[in-house]
Amino acid sequence: MSTSQQRAPHCSRWWFGTWDRLVNGALGICGEPKIVVPNGRLAVDFHLHTSFSHCSTSRPDDILLRASALGLTAIAVMDHHYVEGALETVRRAEELKRLRMLPESFLVVPGVELNSTIGHVGALFVTEDLPEKLRPEKIVRAIHEAGGLAVAVHPYHSSGIGDAVFDAPFDAVEIECGSVFDPRLAQRNRTLALDPRLAQAAKIGGSDAHYLKAVGSCYTVVDTESVSIEGLRAAILSGKCSAHSTDFAGRLQKILGLVPKLR
Numbered sequence: 001m002s003t004s005q006q007r008a009p010h011c012s013r014w015w016f017g018t019w020d021r022l023v024n025g026a027l028g029i030c031g032e033p034k035i036v037v038p039n040g041r042l043a044v045d046f047h048l049h050t051s052f053s054h055c056s057t058s059r060p061d062d063i064l065l066r067a068s069a070l071g072l073t074a075i076a077v078m079d080h081h082y083v084e085g086a087l088e089t090v091r092r093a094e095e096l097k098r099l100r101m102l103p104e105s106f107l108v109v110p111g112v113e114l115n116s117t118i119g120h121v122g123a124l125f126v127t128e129d130l131p132e133k134l135r136p137e138k139i140v141r142a143i144h145e146a147g148g149l150a151v152a153v154h155p156y157h158s159s160g161i162g163d164a165v166f167d168a169p170f171d172a173v174e175i176e177c178g179s180v181f182d183p184r185l186a187q188r189n190r191t192l193a194l195d196p197r198l199a200q201a202a203k204i205g206g207s208d209a210h211y212l213k214a215v216g217s218c219y220t221v222v223d224t225e226s227v228s229i230e231g232l233r234a235a236i237l238s239g240k241c242s243a244h245s246t247d248f249a250g251r252l253q254k255i256l257g258l259v260p261k262l263r
């Protein structure tokens with residue numbers, strides 16, 4: 001498999017560092033997400049952004065250490081457009097393990113979040129950049145041809161693909177997503193869990209965290225006997241996943257009143 005040939009643009013806005021500190025400070029007041037992992041299962045945040053996304057300054061090392069401290073067993077990096085941030089996070093995880101700062105069993109799934117013609121589509125288990133600006137079903141085909149799994153990330157969201165979630169053979173649907181603040185949209189995503197048209201797709205959760213303190217706000221409990229990248233992949237393909245939310249939006253709303261109540 002080829003790897004990313006293009007350099008992902010890091011966040012270049014001069015004010016973003018200050019904004020990032022302010023948001024993380026505010027999120028810190030909301031309390032830490034409580035991640036509950038039943039015996040023998042793994043907790044995975046399948047949707048994270050690093051400083052290799054133009055809209056995040058979270059460094060891979062900080063994300064890895066925080067994820068591990070919260071009780072997550074694995075993360076997936078899905079930076080916008082390019083896989084470079086995910087590949088760097090995989091490398092940093094190996095270095096932190098060598099330094100005994102990260103458990104040997106901690107896993108990093110490389111991925112990317114792609115722009116289709118109508119909204120975002122996630123790719124997991126990919127190590128190469130993929131085409132964008134195509135219909136979702138064509139992007140799903142490209143992900144499968146690259147050996148990856150296709151995720152309908154936050155289908156009902158301003159950046160989601162909406163009802164086009166039914167038009168392509170997605171391997172997973174993100175029914176709990178930390179960046180969906182509108183309670184009506186969050187509920188629409190949850191109802192996809194019972195939709196027979198998506199019976200073949202695993203139901204997963206991911207934080208979509210662009211800020212360090214949002215890591216783990218939504219997550220997936222995975223039932224696998226193999227704590228390995230292949231074990232995670234097999235669990236998605238066999239639907240042995242359940243999506244969970246730490247009610248990030250609710251905690252934000254309660255404490256800060258920052259999230260508009262949409263009617």
Ligand SMILES: [Zn+2]
Nearest residue numbers: 113120153159
């Ligand atoms: Zn997105």
Ligand SMILES: [Zn+2]
Nearest residue numbers: 047049113208
């Ligand atoms: Zn995202």
